[in-house]
Amino acid sequence: MAEIEWSLKAENDLNEIIDYIAQDSLEYALSFKNETFCQSREQ
Numbered sequence: 001m002a003e004i005e006w007s008l009k010a011e012n013d014l015n016e017i018i019d020y021i022a023q024d025s026l027e028y029a030l031s032f033k034n035e036t037f038c039q040s041r042e043q
Contacts, residue, residue: 004040006040014033014036017032018030018033
């Protein structure tokens with residue numbers, strides 16, 4: 001199984017997306033973050 005390394009730009013982009021989602025729903029933003037990182041660990 002290959003390990004995924006997040007670049008600094010990718011991490012920053014992901015954080016911006018999470019911040020955007022959190023403007024409407026902190027719950028969904030945290031869920032999105034957790035799902036994204038869980039999926040990347042499974043790859």
